[in-house]
Amino acid sequence: MEEQPGLSDQYRMSSPWPVFVALGLALSEIGVFIGLFPVAVFGLILFGGSIAGILTESGYATRPWPTLVGVGVLLVLLAALVAVLQLPTSAFTLANVGEGPLFTRLVAVVVAGAVMVAMGGAGSVVEQTKV
Template sequence: MAEAEEPGLSDQYPTASPWPLFVALGLTLSEIGVFIGLFPVAVFGLILFGGSVAGILTESGYAERPWPTLLGVGAVLTVLAAALALWQIPLADIALSNVGEGPLLTRLVAVAVAGLVMAAMGSVASLLEQTAA
């Protein structure tokens, strides 16, 4: 008896990848968190999005390990948040004591924190992987 074929699945990938769901969920949570101004939701959503992008690139074979991609996504987010802060906010208002007062600064800090966490996770995981090998 012939095996029943499942549409959309190949012999190389017998099951569907979970990463697209996490990419969509991370992007949605980060959008909600950034636009509404919910700091923890924005940070979690961006970390989930960046981690899912690293996972999907690793699974598809574009990257050997997810850690450099996670480091790169984190660095890009941090640099973009810093550049937007310097461009849009007067230098006198850029201080950690002003984070809860201005909506733009608070949102950019959330993006920068998520980027720094991803960069730290990617760096530490790469170092641990190198020392274990």
């Protein structure tokens, strides 16, 4: 009898990232679709960070920082595209953040993307200075 049946020596541990990917996706959906700004930002950051972590752990990326920056830039670009296509140009002021539900949700996505870009950049700088 084996000590841990069903697991080989190569795969001793299970990865925690799928749980965080699912939790981040669920929180971001709840936050964006219901309009809860902090929940949307936290959920998107958790989702993007989990994507970076799972790609790094599986060996598709050597470091998580470029992936985190990429996911953040993608979120900002998608939110900007939706804003340009769906909103009138007069809605693009900070005074309108709480006014329209779509604009407020897009701001949450942009904020989450900007935080991910900042985190990825800062992580990369800190990693390079530790050498």
